[in-house]
Amino acid sequence: MKNGLLIDMDGVIYSGEQLIQGADRFINDLVKSDIPFAFMTNNSQRTSLEVVRKLKRLGITVETRHVYTSAMATGKFLGDQSPNGTAYVLGEGGLLTSLHENGITLVDSDPEFVVLGEGRNFTLEMVQRAVDMILAGAKFITTNRDPSPKKPGWNNLGIAATTAMIEEATGRKAFVTGKPSPVMMRSARKFLGLETAETTVIGDTMETDIQGGVQMGYKTILVLSGIASKEQLSYHAFKPDMITSSVDKIIFPLKWWK
Numbered sequence: 001m002k003n004g005l006l007i008d009m010d011g012v013i014y015s016g017e018q019l020i021q022g023a024d025r026f027i028n029d030l031v032k033s034d035i036p037f038a039f040m041t042n043n044s045q046r047t048s049l050e051v052v053r054k055l056k057r058l059g060i061t062v063e064t065r066h067v068y069t070s071a072m073a074t075g076k077f078l079g080d081q082s083p084n085g086t087a088y089v090l091g092e093g094g095l096l097t098s099l100h101e102n103g104i105t106l107v108d109s110d111p112e113f114v115v116l117g118e119g120r121n122f123t124l125e126m127v128q129r130a131v132d133m134i135l136a137g138a139k140f141i142t143t144n145r146d147p148s149p150k151k152p153g154w155n156n157l158g159i160a161a162t163t164a165m166i167e168e169a170t171g172r173k174a175f176v177t178g179k180p181s182p183v184m185m186r187s188a189r190k191f192l193g194l195e196t197a198e199t200t201v202i203g204d205t206m207e208t209d210i211q212g213g214v215q216m217g218y219k220t221i222l223v224l225s226g227i228a229s230k231e232q233l234s235y236h237a238f239k240p241d242m243i244t245s246s247v248d249k250i251i252f253p254l255k256w257w258k
Contacts, residue, residue, distance in 0.1 A: 003257045004036030004194045006068075006185075006218075009051075011204035011226020012247060013039070019058045020225050022248025027060050033252065037066060040188045040201075042144035042178040042208065044071035044095040044117035068188045070143040070178030071095040071117065075102035077183050078141070082112055087141075088133055090126060090162075091117030095143060110136075116166065116174070117143040118159050127166065134170040144178030146208070180212030189218070200254060202247060204228050206236050214238045219256050223247055 007013070013023045030037050039051065039062075046054070048067035055062055071094040078085055079102030087104050088111040089096060095117040099106065104113075114130045134140050148158030163174050177183045189199050199218040203209020204226025213220040222228055222240035225247075233239060244250055 002036060002194070003198050003200065003254070004192045005030070005038075006040040006188050006192070006199060006201045006213075007037055007247075008201075008203035008205070008209045008226075009039050009041045010043075012202060012223055013055070013060070014058055015226065017058075019060075020246055020248075022246055024059045026247040026250065027062065029252070031062070035252065036192050036194065038068045038188060038192050039066060040068050040179065040184070040209075042070045042146050042184075044069060044074065044098075044143040044178070045092045045119060047094045047097050048072070050094065068191050069094055069098075070184055071098040072191075073181075073184035073187050074115065074117075074141065074143050074177040075099045075104065076187055077177050078113060078115070079103050085113060086111045087113040087115045088130060088138065089115045089117070090119065090122045090130055091115065091143070092119040092121060109133075111138050113141050114138045114166075115141045115143070116159065116163060127162070131166055131169045134166070134172055140166065140170065140172050140174045142174040142176055142178075144208075145174075145176055146178075179208040180215060182212075182216060185212045185216045185218070189216070200256075202250075206232060206238075206240075210240050211236075211238060214240075219254070221250065 048064040051067045052064055075098030085104050086107045114133050142163045145160045147160045196217050201209055201213035201218050202221045204223050206228050210220045210222055220240040221242045224245050
């Protein structure tokens, strides 16, 4: 049996533009040991190549086959649901590229889907157009519901806030394709060619990475280098299979690998 990893990025590999200590050694060991892995990120702005380039700047060398984003999950989902479908998109390069690659035509009127991703390049006028399209019958998709960090100077409103705004204006709930949605958790596993029992998720957030992994039957590792703390574990009805301070402390083979 082969075993592989789905690894969150922000809070696990880096924090903002700062590499988390030991993360480069951890990834280099995975590459040298030929352990299948993919960075699984909810950020839909960047293409996989842009993610690779950011990691390169931080001292980590990987290939695009090591990256799976919520944009990729969204593109595949819509391509499967509606081959040659149409979408009005509030989002940026990674999302636009993925939808195009999966045969979805981007339109400015009468779309089958309205798709929301992260971004700062759309206006309230564009949001209002999206609202009108949803009220006219378009299906509302959002790449994730990650909250804003609620810090002064944060460079965008946050996709959870934008999603909530459109839901309030339309009375329609968005269908979420990113973590912890089974849509992304399952397609990321298949992207690596793994079975359920072969998959381990590493993340720093109980509400996305760990919850998504638990719901899918994957093994989970919570790292405390990002958002989560040990004190928060009691808030949840589920728990990770392992807790560690950072990825640098993870020793392979994992105890549940056969």
